[in-house]
Amino acid sequence: KNEVEQSPQNLTAQEGEFITINCSYSVGISALHWLQQHPGGGIVSLFMLSSGKKKHGRLIATINIQEKHSSLHITASHPRDSAVYICAVRDLGAQKLVFGQGTRLTINP
Amino acid sequence: NAGVTQTPKFQVLKTGQSMTLQCAQDMNHEYMSWYRQDPGMGLRLIHYSVGAGITDQGEVPNGYNVSRSTTEDFPLRLLSAAPSQTSVYFCASVGTGDTGELFFGEGSRLTVL
Numbered sequence: 001k002n003e004v005e006q007s008p009q010n011l012t013a014q015e016g017e018f019i020t021i022n023c024s025y026s027v028g029i030s031a032l033h034w035l036q037q038h039p040g041g042g043i044v045s046l047f048m049l050s051s052g053k054k055k056h057g058r059l060i061a062t063i064n065i066q067e068k069h070s071s072l073h074i075t076a077s078h079p080r081d082s083a084v085y086i087c088a089v090r091d092l093g094a095q096k097l098v099f100g101q102g103t104r105l106t107i108n109p
Numbered sequence: 110n111a112g113v114t115q116t117p118k119f120q121v122l123k124t125g126q127s128m129t130l131q132c133a134q135d136m137n138h139e140y141m142s143w144y145r146q147d148p149g150m151g152l153r154l155i156h157y158s159v160g161a162g163i164t165d166q167g168e169v170p171n172g173y174n175v176s177r178s179t180t181e182d183f184p185l186r187l188l189s190a191a192p193s194q195t196s197v198y199f200c201a202s203v204g205t206g207d208t209g210e211l212f213f214g215e216g217s218r219l220t221v222l
Binding site: 030031033035043086088096097100101102 | 159167211
């Protein structure tokens with residue numbers, strides 16, 4: 001079993017829909033990161049969380065440390081949000097970053 | 110400009126050749142790491158370092174070598190390239206504490222013939 005599990009693996013939605021991507025992890029962590037990668041593109045950091053909730057524009061990220069779970073929400077989704085979204089955690093013990101497999105999001109106009 | 114600088118962006122090698130992918134950051138980050146990304150797969154950790162003089166293996170270390178003589182630099186060496194090492198490679202660094210943002214290099218596309 002992977003230390004970091006994302007769901008769903010693939011998600012297709014219509015423009016304007018509310019999107020939720022989930023991340024569950026099994027190790028103790030010092031931080032959790034949400035990343036975005038457009039097709040053929042580089043990897044960009046969206047959020048770094050150690051507790052609570054953060055918001056940037058239409059993106060919201062939450063984390064529940066007790067339940068070892070984080071969610072990334074996109075409100076009023078747009079075709080330009082189409083990308084792979086990756087969850088990564090910083091392992092408290094080994095200190096290394098552990099990545100989920102990513103969620104491929106496609107927003108149709 | 111602050112960030113992670115990764116070079117080269119593209120490289121073609123013949124089987125058996127060696128090369129070094131360079132990675133440098135100017136944010137005084139202790140943690141640096143190398144990943145490979147293959148089509149349809151997630152990022153796989155090759156090697157990582159939690160500080161100068163300290164390196165450790167990730168999940169796919171075979172065929173790769175690293176060193177961390179300074180906080181700024183974390184080069185990845187391919188000692189004898191193989192076609193199975195054809196991939197896109199990313200370097201990343203992360204700070205610690207509440208400002209511990211994660212930064213990636215732009216990626217290096219390596220083809221081994």
